[in-house]
Every structure is written in structure tokens, then in C-alpha cells.
Amino acid sequence: MATTTPLLEVRQLAITLQTQRGAVRAVHDVDFTLARGETLGLIGESGCGKSLTALALMGLLPEGAQAAGSIRFDGQELLALSDKALCRLRGNRIGMVFQEPMTALNPVHTIGRQVAEPLRLHQGLTFAQARAEAIALLERVGIDQAAQRFDAYPHQFSGGQRQRITIAMALACGPDLLIADEPTTALDVTLQRQILELIKGLVAERGMALILISHDLGVIAQSVRRTLVMYGGTAVEWGPTRAVFGARAHPYTQGLFAARPQLGTARAAGARLPTIAGTVPELADLPTGCPFAGRCPFTEPACHAALPPAVALDADHEARCIRLKKAP
Numbered sequence: 001m002a003t004t005t006p007l008l009e010v011r012q013l014a015i016t017l018q019t020q021r022g023a024v025r026a027v028h029d030v031d032f033t034l035a036r037g038e039t040l041g042l043i044g045e046s047g048c049g050k051s052l053t054a055l056a057l058m059g060l061l062p063e064g065a066q067a068a069g070s071i072r073f074d075g076q077e078l079l080a081l082s083d084k085a086l087c088r089l090r091g092n093r094i095g096m097v098f099q100e101p102m103t104a105l106n107p108v109h110t111i112g113r114q115v116a117e118p119l120r121l122h123q124g125l126t127f128a129q130a131r132a133e134a135i136a137l138l139e140r141v142g143i144d145q146a147a148q149r150f151d152a153y154p155h156q157f158s159g160g161q162r163q164r165i166t167i168a169m170a171l172a173c174g175p176d177l178l179i180a181d182e183p184t185t186a187l188d189v190t191l192q193r194q195i196l197e198l199i200k201g202l203v204a205e206r207g208m209a210l211i212l213i214s215h216d217l218g219v220i221a222q223s224v225r226r227t228l229v230m231y232g233g234t235a236v237e238w239g240p241t242r243a244v245f246g247a248r249a250h251p252y253t254q255g256l257f258a259a260r261p262q263l264g265t266a267r268a269a270g271a272r273l274p275t276i277a278g279t280v281p282e283l284a285d286l287p288t289g290c291p292f293a294g295r296c297p298f299t300e301p302a303c304h305a306a307l308p309p310a311v312a313l314d315a316d317h318e319a320r321c322i323r324l325k326k327a328p
């Protein structure tokens with residue numbers, strides 16, 4: 001019987017960090033749902049809480065960080081799981097690819113061992129089976145002569161190859177969800193496209209769900225069906241990528257697009273790229289109302305009073321801005 005439980009359901013996620021200025025709220029009021037096989041992009045400027053949100057899903061928040069709210073994965077509340085159970089889930093059902101491949105790779109272990117280990121640990125394969133499976137995976141992600149290079153160490157590979165190896169590690173146990181946090185940012189432009197195509201191909205081929213984190217609107221536009229725009233630790237607009245990119249309902253989404261470099265657009269010599277006026281607020285100084293109120297060209301007194309409620313604009317497309325009116 002087909003199940004209707006979403007793969008991932010995040011409700012009122014809040015993440016508090018301990019800093020020298022005391023406890024600060026880094027993420028708050030984040031809600032989203034991901035169906036099986038669905039693709040979602042998280043976009044927003046540096047520091048808006050994208051990575052912390054992803055780390056909370058993996059149970060990998062930094063020390064001293066505390067998550068509240070609810071994260072249900074396949075019906076199971078992750079915030080209530082033991083470290084051991086979370087570790088099992090990470091190895092088996094949720095894979096993650098980071099911006100910098102050496103975050104995931106251990107420099108003193110061979111790449112073969114690192115790809116094969118989750119297969120032995122979580123799937124109970126024998127060494128020979130895990131080795132054969134790891135070689136097949138490494139070949140699939142584009143590592144040539146994987147059998148001969150099974151016992152090589154991470155430093156013997158280029159940056160692009162290392163990112164391919166971490167993708168093989170993340171996929172080893174056939175996860176239902178892949179989280180890729182800026183997976184191409186550390187690579188040069190030609191490699192960025194190849195790695196993105198590899199991830200998209202693998203997601204489609206395996207029917208995995210994908211959460212792709214990026215600050216690059218082009219990457220998000222090409223890769224995911226739904227998009228969630230974050231600012232100041234919260235979601236300000238979300239919905240089908242086409243709807244969000246087409247309507248740009250939230251003033252912050254409009255600002256992101258205005259600040260995007262445009263290929264082929266004539267710009268006067270020396271002219272500067274438009275930027276969003278003002279700076280991202282410090283976590284410890286986040287306003288109580290709309291987090292964007294301090295930079296928004298349309299701010300009115302009510303914006304400072306409380307976080308605007310989500311307004312439904314269209315099927316599955318919502319934004320938090322008091323200028324938007326609920327559909328009748």
C-alpha cells in the first residue's frame with residue numbers, strides 16, 4: 001500500500017547557539033515538507049541559517065547548539081532519537097555532501113575503505129562484497145580505474161575527484177535523502193557544472209529526495225523543483241521554484257535577484273553590481289519582527305512588531321510579508 005507519510009516534515013524548527021554574548025537564536029520558525037523523491041533548494045545569503053538547518057536534520061549540530069520544534073523523518077521524530085540511532089540513520093538513510101570534501105574524508109584512511117565501511121557497518125556486507133560495491137560506486141561517480149585506486153589516499157586525488165568520492169560515500173547505503181551543502185562552491189567553474197550534473201543524475205536515477213543548499217540562484221533554478229528562501233534564520237518565501245523565481249513575492253527575494261550578476265547585460269564601465277542595502281543583522285541583534293525589516297525598502301511600523309504570518313499566494317507558494325494579502 002502506498003504510504004502518504006512525507007519523507008521529511010520540519011515544523012517550527014528553532015536552533016539556539018551558545019555564544020560569548022549568551023544564547024542566540026540562529027534559526028527559528030522554519031517549516032517545510034519533503035515528499036519522497038522530491039527536490040528542495042535552500043537559498044539565502046551567508047549566515048542566514050541554511051547549513052545549521054541541514055546539520056539539524058543530520059543530528060550534527062555544533063557543540064552547545066540546541067534544536068527545538070519537530071523534525072520527522074519517515075514518521076520518526078529525529079529530535080528525540082539517541083546518538084546511536086541518529087548515527088544509524090545517517091549512515092543508512094540520509095547522506096550528506098559538504099562544500100569542502102575533506103570535511104567528510106579522513107586523510108589517513110584509503111578512499112576505498114571510506115566508501116566500503118558504511119556498507120559493512122550498516123548493510124552487513126562482507127569485506128569482498130563491500131569492496132566490489134564500493135568500486136562500482138566509485139566508477140559510477142566518475143573515478144577512473146577505481147579498482148586500482150581503491151587503496152589510494154584522499155591527498156592523491158584532485159579536489160573534483162575528492163568531491164566525487166564523498167558523493168560515493170554519501171550514496172553507499174542507498175539513502176532516501178541526500179543533503180548537499182554548497183557541494184560545488186569550492187570547485188572551479190567547469191567542475192561545478194560536472195558535479196552538479198552528477199548529483200542531479202544520481203538523484204533522478206535512484207529516486208532520492210534532495211535538499212540542495214546554495215547561494216547561487218542559477219544552481220537552484222536548474223536543479224530543484226521547490227525552493228525555500230531564508231533570511232535572518234527563518235524562511236521568508238517558499239514554493240515551487242518556478243513560482244518563487246517568477247513571482248519574487250518577498251522583498252528579500254526581489255533583492256537577491258536584483259543583486260544577481262547577469263550574463264550578457266551591458267553594465268557601464270566601473271558600474272557596481274546592485275546590492276541589497278544594509279548588512280545582515282548580527283544573530284544576537286535579530287529584530288523581533290520581520291528579520292528583513294532593517295534592510296527592506298517597504299518597511300512600515302507593523303513590520304517591527306511581530307514575525308509576519310505566512311501568506312498563501314498560490315498552490316503551495318507562501319511568503320512572510322505584511323504587504324502580501326491572503327488570497328480571498
Ligand SMILES: Nc1ncnc2c1ncn2[C@@H]1O[C@H](COP(=O)(O)OP(=O)(O)OP(=O)(O)O)[C@@H](O)[C@H]1O
Nearest residue numbers: 017019026045046047048049050051052053062283
Ligand atoms: N558553531 C557555531 N558557533 C557560533 N555561531 C555559529 C556556529 N555555526 C554557525 N553559526 C552562526 O549561525 C548563523 C547561521 O550559520 P549557517 O552556517 O547556518 O549559515 P549559512 O546560511 O549556511 O551560511 P554560509 O552560506 O556562509 O554557510 C551564522 O551567523 C553563523 O555565524
